[in-house]
Amino acid sequence: MRAGMYVEIDGATYRATGNELPFLVFAPAQEPRPDGFAAEPDGGWTRLVDKSEFQRAYVVRTTARWRDWTVRVNRVEDGIAHWRYYGDGLPADDSRVSRVGLFEWLGRTPVEELDDVVETVDEMAL
Known part of the structure; x- marks a missing residue:
């Protein structure tokens, strides 16, 4: 099940938030750190992305x-x-x-x- 905002970066789909660019993008803690993502205190990964860094937003x-x-x-x-x-x-x-x-x-x-x-x-x- 999906709900909310998502962006696609280099073929991978990530949950995202934001009303304007850049968007804050989340990767699950149980996955290895994706390129460009930083560790969060809860163990997840986050990254700010601008329009040029993703192929699709929905x-x-x-x-x-x-x-x-x-x-x-x-x-x-x-x-x-x-x-x-x-x-x-x-x-x-x-x-x-x-x-x-x-x-x-x-x-x-x-x-x-x-x-x-x-x-x-x-x-x-x-």
């Missing part, structure tokens, strides 16, 4: 069903989906779910707990 918008609710997945890291839900009725006794507004919830669950996943890819024009 955003994956993902929705899925968690139990009985349709959620928007913001990102996926190490098999954990970080998602948002707007509405009411989520189980407040689940420590992986927290209410952050009157009708806004954030959750973190293993991707295996999500069903009916729909990914939409939007190319970024840079």
Whole structure:
């Protein structure tokens, strides 16, 4: 499952963040350090990239069903989906779910707990 921004650099795909260039790009800690990436305190790898350093940038918008609710997945890291839900009725006794507004919830669950996943890819024009 994918969600969020991604860039492709020399045939490899990396998760990225940023509203403007340069983008901050992430590589998983369990992989060897890719060229040009620096170590992060959590054990992962990061790199700032400008437009000339990647071949493609895109955003994956993902929705899925968690139990009985349709959620928007913001990102996926190490098999954990970080998602948002707007509405009411989520189980407040689940420590992986927290209410952050009157009708806004954030959750973190293993991707295996999500069903009916729909990914939409939007190319970024840079």
